[in-house]
Amino acid sequence: MSGAAGPGAPGGTARAPLPCAARAAAALQLGGGADPARPGVAVIDLRFPRGGAADLQEIVFRNFYTAFLSVRVQRASAEGPRKWVTCLRDYRLMPSPHTEEGSQDYFSLFRHQMLCDVDQVTAVRFILRQPSPVWLHFTIEELQIYPPSQKSPQKDFPSWLSQLTPPEQPANLHGELPDPEKVSTEVQQMWVLTEVIRARQAAARIGRFDVDGCYDINLLSYT
Amino acid sequence: MAAYEKRRAAAAPAPAAGSGLGESARAGAAARGLGTEAEFLLQAGVTAMVREALLKVLEARPEEPVAFLADYFEKLVLSSPGAGGEAAAEPPGLPQRLARALWYVRLAHHSHRTAFNNNMGMAYECLSASGRRKRPGVDGRLYSELLRRICRPGAAPEDVVAALLRKIQCRDHEAVPFDVFRYGVLTCFVLLEFTAKAGTLYDVLDGGSGPADKRVCQAVLCTLEDALGASDFSVPIRYLEAGSKLGPDCLALAMDRALQERKLSVAMSREEFLKKATALFVAKVKPID
Known part of the structure; x- marks a missing residue:
């Protein structure tokens, strides 16, 4: 799930985070004047360059005294105004808001933890809550967003491995076909016998030095 | 072996005489009890002989132990008079030595590696x-002759055997290292087994009724060749690859495709099939150099 993952190795693979621009945390304020009330909510908005959209796989960040995190995303849609959708609601980062635990940990949020689909996202909004009055300032730092792995894992597989069962099952095999099970057994044993010969090759050599049946007299010696 | 042969000859008259005048001697033997029986067995060399035979059975684990033991003792009897006794100074002739070597290499199946080696x-x-020559060792002539004899009674087609022998036999004058000897003999045995397997495969392919369809045979052989050829020796994944290629699904597809190609059905004879199959094997044998 989430936890103290190092920033250098999210997921253990070397991959590049998506380029994105995050605004500094804006604290929600009630009232104005010299001493506004702070209800303990802050908002961070994040957008992708040139109004682009991205598929999210993982969100990595370092906490700084935020107790609860909600995430909302805005997804690209063909028609109508873009809507904000909540994909994470009040996710607890600090088990007890008044104490230090979890206050500066690294967290990873994965796609499968999201409440909704996070493909083709144009903007992400992080809503931070800290109900404890002990911490005046709270935010999340080192925010990085990773796309799904570009390389499809299937690309590495040889074709025969991904098709252990042939895709085209012959609808009705020819009636006179010999029993494939038996044929397979015999052919595999023949293959094994050939492997035996390959595996138990002779390491020694006769040591022939002749070319077209003629020896150089200097190469001859008793063994 | 020679020693206990002698002892056996000496001990033999005793039981024969026992029926008549040997009554008292037998009674005496009985009085001396079990110790003497064990002693006799030891003296006659039976203990060692039986132990040796048991070891051979354990080594070879033959399917029919009785036949194996019968063969073993028969060889023992046959080889003893020539090799044993006063003839010890004179080594057995070439044919005997070849026959004996042939018997040894056939004792155990090559999958029982220790026994086989x-x-x-x-x-x-x-x-x-060899007593006549000064330096012991196997030369190419003996080695090649042994290989020919191993292959001779087999079902393997003549010219395939010849092709194999061309790859692994040595010239008459060459000294054959043990490792090469082992490899050559092993290869011959594996060829025989491969031929037997190919024969069984042909039986499956022809479905027990007449000659097999040429297209099906070709398809199966091509699949085998593909599995043998495509694999790179160093990569373990090739075992999986070969397993997948030679699985029932892939073979069924290949055969089905072959049958649908065209309607003209031509038969392939058993000889032709064996020839093609064993040629695949021989192609993979590394020649001796």
Whole structure:
């Protein structure tokens, strides 16, 4: 799930985070004047360059005294105004808001933890809550967003491995076909016998030095 | 072996005489009890002989132990008079040595590696023991002759055997190292087994009724060749690859495709099939150099 993952190795693979621009945390304020009330909510908005959209796989960040995190995303849609959708609601980062635990940990949020689909996202909004009055300032730092792995894992597989069962099952095999099970057994044993010969090759050599049946007299010696 | 042969000859008259005048001697033997029986067995060399035979059975684990033991003792009797006794100074002739070596290498199946290698060592020793020549060792002539004899009674097609022998036999004057000897003999045995397997495969392919369809045979052989050829020796994944290629699904598809190609059905004879199949094997045998 989430936890103290190092920033250098999210997921253990070397991959590049998506380029994105995050605004500094804006604290929600009630009232104005010299001493506004702070209800303990802050908002961070994040957008992708040139109004682009991205598929999210993982969100990595370092906490700084935020107790609860909600995430909302805005997804690209063909028609109508873009809507904000909540994909994470009040996710607890600090088990007890008044104490230090979890206050500066690294967290990873994965796609499968999201409440909704996070493909083709144009903007992400992080809503931070800290109900404890002990911490005046709270935010999340080192925010990085990773796309799904570009390389499809299937690309590495040889074709025969991904098709252990042939895709085209012959609808009705020819009636006179010999029993494939038996044929397979015999052919595999023949293959094994050939492997035996390959595996138990002779390491020694006769040591022939002749070319077209003629020896150089200097190469001859008793063994 | 020679020693206990002698002892056996000496001990033989005793039981024969026992029926008549040997009554008292027998009574005496009975009085001396079990110790004497064990002693007799030891003296006559029976203990050692039976132990040796048991070891051979354990080594070879033959399917029919009785036949194996019968063969073993028969060889023991046959080889003893020539090799044993006063003839010890004179080594057995070439035909005997070849026959004995042949017997040794056939004792155990090659999958029982230790037993097979032991027997191979015995055969090599047996062939190289020669009193007339100063230096012991197996030369190419003996080695090649042994290989020919191993292959001779087999079902393997003549010219395939010849092709194999061309790859692994040595020239008459060449000294054959044990490792090459082992490899050559092993290859011959595996070829025989491969031929037997190919024969069984043909039986499956022809469905028990007449000659098999040529297209199906070709398809199966091509699949096998593909599995043998495509694999790179160093990569373990090739075992999986070969397993997948030679699985029932892939073979069924290949055969089905072959049958649908065209309607004209031509038969392939057993000889032709064996020839093509064994040629695949021989192609994979590394030649001796």
